Amino acid sequence: MNRSWLRVYFIMGSNNTTRNPLEVLEEALQGGITMFQFREKGKNAYTGDMKLDLAQKMKQLCHQYNVPFIVNDDVDLAIAVNADGIHVGQDDAKVDVIKRTCPSDWIIGVSATNKDEAIQAMEDGADYIGVGPIYSTKTKSDAKKPIDIIGLAYIRQAVGDLPIVAIGGIGMTNVFPIIKAGADGVSIISAISNANNPRSVAQVFDAYTSYAVSFR
Numbered sequence: 001m002n003r004s005w006l007r008v009y010f011i012m013g014s015n016n017t018t019r020n021p022l023e024v025l026e027e028a029l030q031g032g033i034t035m036f037q038f039r040e041k042g043k044n045a046y047t048g049d050m051k052l053d054l055a056q057k058m059k060q061l062c063h064q065y066n067v068p069f070i071v072n073d074d075v076d077l078a079i080a081v082n083a084d085g086i087h088v089g090q091d092d093a094k095v096d097v098i099k100r101t102c103p104s105d106w107i108i109g110v111s112a113t114n115k116d117e118a119i120q121a122m123e124d125g126a127d128y129i130g131v132g133p134i135y136s137t138k139t140k141s142d143a144k145k146p147i148d149i150i151g152l153a154y155i156r157q158a159v160g161d162l163p164i165v166a167i168g169g170i171g172m173t174n175v176f177p178i179i180k181a182g183a184d185g186v187s188i189i190s191a192i193s194n195a196n197n198p199r200s201v202a203q204v205f206d207a208y209t210s211y212a213v214s215f216r
């Protein structure tokens with residue numbers, strides 16, 4: 001995969017905003033997000049046809065802006081909408097099964113919170129790992145203990161040049177230390193999905209991450 005896709009990796013489901021999620025996504029795309037993950041989980045999350053319909057519309061929007069569309073966890077949905085890839089947690093579908101049964105050009109992402117999980121994901125053939133939570137977050141109720149910048153740097157050292165995106169509690173002001181510690185980009189839910197102006201916040205993430213990456 002192109003690691004620069006991870007630079008501003010926006011994640012959202014219908015319950016991460018009080019607005020129309022399609023409008024929020026389009027504004028984020030206009031602001032310059034580089035990848036998108038549809039994560040329809042938790043309280044009041046859509047299921048069935050509503051989930052499928054939203055996923056289809058979100059994929060269409062992402063492709064209008066040439067941004068890869070990734071589905072969280074739900075392999076069947078990712079196949080149904082012909083997504084660009086899948087992101088799985090430690091308790092979700094296994095990478096080897098996905099590699100055997102899904103399109104070979106899929107981007108496969110795996111969540112890792114410690115060195116062992118990160119190395120395992122790399123050995124399994126993940127294209128990138130989502131490392132976190134870096135900071136505390138209210139967005140994921142069962143998030144683990146924050147690993148902070150030091151935990152991120154430790155994982156970077158363990159996995160060589162495997163693409164890494166950092167996640168958890170990330171705001172605009174955290175971009176520099178995170179990129180400096182070795183992440184290729186930042187994954188964000190609430191800082192964009194709950195922003196008054198998702199477009200301008202995405203623009204700032206785009207500018208800050210571009211600048212920070214240029215120093216590496």
Ligand code: 3NM
Nearest residue numbers: 132133137139140168169189190
């Ligand atoms: N996964 P926000 S933290 C979806 O640590 C997710 O694996 C995490 O949301 C992990 O940007 C998290 O609002 C929530 O903090 C990220």
